[in-house]
Amino acid sequence: MTDAAVLGRLLADTASGDQRAFRELYNATSAHLFAVLIRILERRDWAEEALQDCYLKVWQKAEQYAPDKGAPLTWLQTIARYRALDLLRAKRPEIGMPEEDEAPPMTFADGQAVDPEARAVEGEGMGRLTECLDELAPDPRRSVLLAYYEGYTHPELATVLKAPLGTVKSWVRRGLAQLRDCLDA
Structure with missing residues (x-):
């Protein structure tokens, strides 16, 4: 993971239309955001869709990032979380309420294993x-x-x-x- 100052600079450069900075931002943060999306959506295909949508939003709205209101990674995670929740609302059928002591399942609908690096990032x-x-x-x-x-x-x-x-x-x-x-x- 890249430190906040570097991510802040990459976001600022992305806001000015710098495609190289956007690519670096993606490379530095996509594994972490993908892990967040997998955790929420529990489906690799949905997480991939949401990740693509997140970075489209980042490209379009990078100028809205305000360093005084939070860390760059927090801003990116917020975008990812809201996209995941929107996707869940649109795609999920009415589901039963989990019991209070039940942990959410960590399996994926497509049966694929989580990338070890992504799992490590998620665990942080x-x-x-x-x-x-x-x-x-x-x-x-x-x-x-x-x-x-x-x-x-x-x-x-x-x-x-x-x-x-x-x-x-x-x-x-x-x-x-x-x-x-x-x-x-």
Whole structure:
């Protein structure tokens, strides 16, 4: 992975239409974003589609990156996550609610194994994130996981969790704030 200063420079150069910088940005970050997309979508073909869409969006919107609002990789991950969630909403059938203690499956629909480098990149920081998630109360933890890993909207969460919409929004908002504080510590 390339450091934030280099990624920031590559994004700035990409914003000015530099194709070489865009290619370098892709080479430096695509394995990480692909791992994020695989984790969310659990299907290699969907992850590949989403990755292509992400980089199209990066090429078109690179000038919108604001270094004072976050790290370049965070900005890229946000684009990837939103694209994955959009794709899930468009393609997924109504699925049953996972049990609270069930981990999401890590198999792929096409039966292909994950590239070891991509798996290693994905694993970076997951231990810390898991620790921080474990510190959340059950309802906020479940709300955050369903919203950000399964793509549930607030109204869908309210239905699935059998809780008022305002309560669900509070669980997600407070859960994210606690995660941010924990990860920053």
